[in-house]
Amino acid sequence: MDKKMIAALIACVAGFAVFLALAFRVAGGSRRGGDGSIADGKRVKYSAVSHDENGKETHDTSQAAPQALPASDDVFVRVTDYVPGIRVNLKYAGKNNFTGRQLYDFKDAYLRYGTVKKLGKAQAELEKSGMGLAIWDAFRPKEAQRQLWEVCPNPLYVTDPSKGNSTHTRGNAVDVTLVDSDGTEMLMPTELDNFTKLADRDYSDIDNSFARDNAKLLEKVMKKSGFEPYSEEWWHFTDTQEYPVSEDFVPPSG
Numbered sequence: 221m222d223k224k225m226i227a228a229l230i231a232c233v234a235g236f237a238v239f240l241a242l243a244f245r246v247a248g249g250s251r252r253g254g255d256g257s258i259a260d261g262k263r264v265k266y267s268a269v270s271h272d273e274n275g276k277e278t279h280d281t282s283q284a285a286p287q288a289l290p291a292s293d294d295v296f297v298r299v300t301d302y303v304p305g306i307r308v309n310l311k312y313a314g315k316n317n318f319t320g321r322q323l324y325d326f327k328d329a330y331l332r333y334g335t336v337k338k339l340g341k342a343q344a345e346l347e348k349s350g351m352g353l354a355i356w357d358a359f360r361p362k363e364a365q366r367q368l369w370e371v372c373p374n375p376l377y378v379t380d381p382s383k384g385n386s387t388h389t390r391g392n393a394v395d396v397t398l399v400d401s402d403g404t405e406m407l408m409p410t411e412l413d414n415f416t417k418l419a420d421r422d423y424s425d426i427d428n429s430f431a432r433d434n435a436k437l438l439e440k441v442m443k444k445s446g447f448e449p450y451s452e453e454w455w456h457f458t459d460t461q462e463y464p465v466s467e468d469f470v471p472p473s474g
Contacts, residue, residue, distance in 0.1 A: 293334025293461070296391055296469050299358060300328065303340040305347060307354035307399055311412055312364060318413040319371045326471035329358035332391045335459040339394065342445040350401040356412050356455060357395040359471065360388035376452055377415050385465045392459035394447075398438050407431045408438075409454055420452045 287301045299306060312323035331339065339353070346352050365381045365388065372378045379386040387393035398406040409426045410419045418425060421439065423432040435454045443449060447457035 290333040293332060293337070294463050295333045296330050296359065296466070296471075297333045297336055298328050298330055299336050299339065299355065302333070302336050303343050305352055306339070306343050307352065307403055309354055309356060310358070311356045311395075312360070318415075319367065321367060321371075323364040323367050324361055324471075325473040327473075328471065329355045329394075330391065330469075330471045331358050331394065332459070332463050334461055334463075335392045335394070338446040338459060342441050342447070345441050345445065346398070351406070352399050352401070352403075353396045354399045354403075354405065355394060355396055357388060358393075359391045359466070359469070360386060361470070362389050362465075362467075365389055372415065374415065377413070387458045389465050390463045391466055391469070392461065392463045394457055395453075395455045396438070396442070396457065397455055398434050406434050409435050412455055419454055421449060421454060 287297070290297055300308060308327075308329050310324075310327060310329060311317040312319075313325070313327050315322050317323075343353050362381060362385070365379065365386050368378045369380055373380070395412060397408055397412075400406055407428060407430050409423065409428075409431045410416070421435075423435060426432045426435075439449050439454070442457045446460055448460055450456040450458065
């Protein structure tokens with residue numbers, strides 16, 4: 221074998237090695253993103269995030285063991301008792317929200333049991349692709365709704381408590397986002413409570429393809445699980461089963 225052939229063989233082997241390295245790198249990225257929607261979407265990592273009385277975020281990775289099944293679907297339950305893999309980051313339990321106020325003093329997400337069962341279906345579906353849900357808001361007391369209206373009296377984004385009741389006060393609505401397998405928020409069109417057209421479900425004005433894909437995936441999974449998406453907020457979903465407004469339910473504080 222002459223020198224030219226040897227040199228050509230070495231170049232061929234080197235080129236193949238580079239090809240393999242790139243292939244593994246791309247495959248790793250695809251595996252990380254499942255359907256390709258995670259990519260560079262990491263921003264906030266948490267397991268179960270809540271807030272203390274001063275509005276400071278606290279991290280609690282423990283979740284309660286499964287409880288006995290409620291007697292009916294309209295019973296209020298703590299979501300993490302029945303959907304162990306779900307994440308919780310109640311924005312209104314601290315001051316890290318658009319009002320700058322702490323609107324309620326409980327740190328766990330509560331919903332009607334019938335709604336929680338549907339949320340569990342969505343969580344299970346996402347876990348197949350290494351993803352999951354994080355809850356930003358669930359049951360919301362009427363007083364918290366009043367304060368939201370006080371700060372943002374725009375019926376497109378906040379229900380006027382004097383003219384009706386938010387689905388959050390019925391315990392069958394939830395504000396959610398996507399997280400990856402280690403609890404890191406994925407890239408979405410906007411943050412919570414972005415009161416602009418960027419937050420609606422016409423994603424043609426969203427330049428980032430990963431944000432668009434993530435929002436569409438969330439909507440698809442939630443609709444499949446029994447939720448109706450709100451057109452002006454990509455994060456808001458309401459159970460197709462309606463429940464009455466709760467006048468006496470008070471989640472335990474702490």
